[in-house]
Amino acid sequence: MVTFSDWATLRTAIKDAIADHVAGAPCVGAYTTPAGQNVRYRTYEELCLLLAKTYELEALEQTGQRSTMVSYGRYRRFR
Numbered sequence: 001m002v003t004f005s006d007w008a009t010l011r012t013a014i015k016d017a018i019a020d021h022v023a024g025a026p027c028v029g030a031y032t033t034p035a036g037q038n039v040r041y042r043t044y045e046e047l048c049l050l051l052a053k054t055y056e057l058e059a060l061e062q063t064g065q066r067s068t069m070v071s072y073g074r075y076r077r078f079r
Contacts, residue, residue, distance in 0.1 A: 002030075002031055002032065003031075004031065004032065004033065004034055005034055006033060006034055007033075007054055007057070007058040010031060010034065012052055013031065014031075014047060014050055014054070015051070017029060017047060018024045018034075018044075018047060018048070018051070021044055022046060023033060023046070023078055027041065027042070027043060027047055028042050029040070029041060029046050031050075031059040033054070033057060035057055035061065037057075
């Protein structure tokens, strides 16, 4: 199982695994995400979903603290 320290290198490894699968290699493997989660894939679909999920997990890590967030919206006025 390979461990990654950042999301970009994990995405590169996933894209390499997709390219290997297209070239004929079996689509089976496992990764440890920068968030510490162990992820296994057994099919091409699972591998593609893993690639999409990395963007969501990275976005969750980069969200700010609610106490320091600033909202620039306005209150809605009802007539």
